[in-house]
Amino acid sequence: MASTWELIKQGAEAKVYRGKFYGAPTILKERFQKKYRVPSLDKKLSSRRTSQEARSMSRCLKLGVRAPAVYHVDLEKRHIYMEDVTSGLILKEYLNCLDPVSHSDSLENVMKTVGGVIAMIHDGDLIHGDLTTSNMIYNEAESNLALIDFGLSFVSSLAEDKGVDLYVLERALLSTHPDTERLFKILLDSYRAASKNGDSVIAKLDEVRMRGRKRLMVG
Amino acid sequence: MSPFYLSHTYKGLGLLKMKLETKSDHFCTLFLCTGLTSAAELRRTVLSGKLPCCLLDAGMICSSFQVMVAVNKAVISLERKKLVTKSLQTEIIYSLSPSTNISESLRLFGAKDDSNSVVAVFTSDSSDSFLEQEESLKSLVKGLGGEVLQDNDFSKTLDLKSLKKVYQITDKELQVTTLEKAVTTAMSMKHLV
Incomplete structure (x- = not known):
């Protein structure tokens, strides 16, 4: 059989x-x-x-x-x-179930958890490469987050790569969920607090925002 | 293209039937034997070819899943004619190890002469021969003052400290996954470029 x-x-x-x-x-x-x-x-x-x-x-x-x-x-x-990680809900579905007004506490908690988790992998020089809310599984009761789909992952210690990783997530959030500017700020604050060199990564993120994901090859 | 199908069903006590959907069927069963005064006699019988099984050091085994993953790997190597070692039995022991060094792997995971507990793994292309082999294993183990456990409860014989050292499993890792899963992950990292 x-x-x-x-x-x-x-x-x-x-x-x-x-x-x-x-x-x-x-x-x-x-x-x-x-x-x-x-x-x-x-x-x-x-x-x-x-x-x-x-x-x-x-x-x-x-x-x-x-x-x-x-x-x-x-x-x-x-x-x-x-x-097969079955300990929670795909973050995308979880966010869709939350009402931005009445569940603002839950929303803030998730964002803090996500920021902390990304800081942990970035501190270990692991770049996920495809950070979207579909590639995260969230368990509300234990407030823990699992990452899945490492198909585009690689190892790098460059702030540039970490910045791009965050940028991909920001774009994914902006396109799928309302009121994300405030939420992403919460995520970044938690990232900065947890990460060893969060400041330089976030400075890179600002650079990446100005020019897009791909680095300009001029000169 | 259909994926690689695998299945398992439990058949009676301690008997695990494994079937691979390739050219041939493969079946596997394993027994945890404890309380041996010495495993030397048992090893001699196995090495002489009278008992067609492989003997693992029970201290390095945390679950039957760990063994099944190793057997699975070894059988795939056999079917592709890519055995690294001389026989399927030693290949199973080698598959358990995170190291690519064969003699080191056999030393770490194979039963030693002074082991008190061992895991006996039988593989066959049919499950018919298992009953007979189980009987001969039981009488041999009994003669050595030991017993074949009915529940395959590896927690009694596990040497956690050595297992964690060999597989390089950290406490940090165990906060987010189980020992069994950390072990199979470490086993899978072998041979990856």
């Missing part, structure tokens, strides 16, 4: 399935083959990204931030079997 894997998401790079792995609720991320790419290059890129993603998850856990645990990595098949 083979266990079944239910397709839950399909992106540009991978398919995501939900199922069981030796009894444990598991998410399977499969980077599929890209037919238009030269096979040897495709293989190289996929396996590099697969291992990069798995290692980022491990690094995140080591920094004391909740992330899916890795159960098994199959580089040949480009598979990552990881823990």
Whole structure:
């Protein structure tokens, strides 16, 4: 009797399935083959990204931030079997359920938690790369936050990269939730308080805001 | 392309049936044996080939999930003809280790002559032979003054301090995940570039 894997998401790079792995609720991320790419290059890129993603998850856990645990990595098949984090709600859904006026306390609490968590991974030089409210799982009762989808993660100590990471989140928040300017300020204050060199990252963030995510290559 | 299907079902006491949806079926079962006066005799029997299993140091095992993940890895290597060690049995021990050094891995995770508790792992392409093997294991263990535990409760035999040291698991990490998950994560990091 083979266990079944239910397709839950399909992106540009991978398919995501939900199922069981030796009894444990598991998410399977499969980077599929890209037919238009030269096979040897495709293989190289996929396996590099697969291992990069798995290692980022491990690094995140080591920094004391909740992330899916890795159960098994199959580089040949480009598979990552990881823990299915079910301890909370996707932050996006959670925010949508909150009324900005009557739940302003809850909103402020979430933003503080998010800021603190990002400061923790940035202090460990881990850049998430795709910080959006869909990639965070929030548990209100314990007020803890888990990060998921480390597909674009990398290690860097540059304030520039950390600033861009925050900028991506700011843009994601602005486009999906109302009254985010005030909320993002709360998030940044909490980030600054928790982070070792929050000031320089936030100074970079201001720079990034002026010019956009991509660095200008002039001269 | 269909993903790699895996399944498990529990069949009776301590018996874990594992099946891989590849060319062949693979089944696996494991037993926690404690109270041995010495594991030397047991090791000799296994090394002579009379008991087709691999013996793990129970101190380094925190759950059956940890073992299943290692067996899974070893069987995949076998099927792809990519065994790093000489047999599936040693490959299972090697798969448990976060280190790529084979002799070090066997030393850390394999049962030693003076071990009091060991985990016996049987693998086979059919689960029919398991009953017989279970009986011979039980009589051997009994002869050595030990017993085969019915509940596979690894907390009694776990050497937490050594386990954390070998897998380099920190207390910080354990605040956000469980020991079992931290262990499989550390196991998965092996061979990643």
